[in-house]
Amino acid sequence: METFEDFLDTIEKAEHREKFKNVIEQLLADYPELTLEIKWNQPMLLLKENGTFILGFSKAKPHFAIAPEKYTRDYFEKEIEKAGYQTTTMFMKIKWTDEVNFDLIHKMIDKNIADKKDSTKFWREK
Template sequence: MADLSEFTEKISDSEQRQRLEGLFAWIKENFPQLETVIKWNQPMFTDHGTFIIGFSVSKKHMSIAPETVTLAAFKKDIEKAGYEHTDNIFKITWTQEIDFSLLKKIIDYNIQEKIDYTKFWRE
């Protein structure tokens, strides 16, 4: 399991760092079966070796990558939450609330959809 503190220590803004640490703690508490990995300098959570969700940060927001299939499935919910998105990620600005119920649905969806999946990414 990767040490997320190596990632979060690089975030210079203490409020942003604490917010991300809280988000990661929430994931670990609610999804203890997920393994944490750092790939391409981004923290990701996997289940039985397959990608479930990944994160990156910028000055103005955090980006959440659940894979395009999942993002498309939750596009309306993401928009309803007020988050910007592309086909690959959605963004939560540092001033927006994190919709944990939406995040839980997204993670649950990926876990269930990929329960028998053996590759890291969907094809």
């Protein structure tokens, strides 16, 4: 998988593809300092300045998932629960029928950018 369009093609339902595409496009519009890349067959938002990981995404039939790294997911655990999203050790799951809580996602992105702006590593060093 090489492009975002390749990833979108793996999402079965057209309305799910459109929702996911809109989420990514909105985040890129909100954060021009981020770039979208496909790594390990998953879309990832990286900080343009140093290439460090900010958020990753995956999908399944009932949801798409956001992976902000375990540290950040744990940091926002109470807010994720309050938003009504399921979690795993590494992911926050957003059902295709759920509203997308952009305020929460923005907080995760802001935290990762602040923490990793001077990073020389792809993954968090903590």
